[in-house]
Amino acid sequence: MRHRKTVRKLGVKTAHRKAMMANMAASLITYGKIKTTVSRAKALLPVVSRLVTLGKKGDIHSRRLAFATLRDREILKKLFDEIAPEFKDRSGGYARIIRAGYRKGDGASMAVVEFLIEKKIEKKEEKKSKAGKKTEAKATKKSSKKDVKKTEAKKGRKKADK
């Protein structure tokens, strides 16, 4: 019987799943935001949560436990020194899942997983979205404002082309 067994198997063997979770957690820590399927995202959350909790504790034992999952010193360092301190006032719920449409090849529902680290830049965008109306007026505003940033700068150009 599988009563109260909550592991999401994702249709792969244990070793495959563990490796996949380690890779996804590593990517999330490296890039701060990853795109994956909704099921994988949901399976990833507890893994990430455990890692961040270890990161907040920060002693050598936690480091070793986290290293057992991550297997990468650089990423481990980033988790402990940069990401975990951001969450010192938050007890759980460190990452969020946002649904992002369906994959073309197989129709799997996709999602973006990201850490709940609020940046000042993002707050500015929030205000703009409330004030902003249609794309045209917005595009010009955006392209000028966003030239400072890397990815968004590209986007602003594209919108201005329209």
Place this chain on the structure above:
Amino acid sequence: MPLPKRRHSRARGAKRRTHWVLKTPNIIECPHCHEKKLPHQVCPNCGWYKGREVIPITED
């Protein structure tokens, strides 16, 4: 082996299939770019969700 005794009329089959109905997806307007999008999803057109950019969209 059980076998059908009589053929079904077209009306019978048609009546059974009256419940094969496609539902319209609940499409909403993106508050950012005003394109049509699915609810609770990042807008595929502008990459925004809940008042901020989630996915940077580079090309069309």
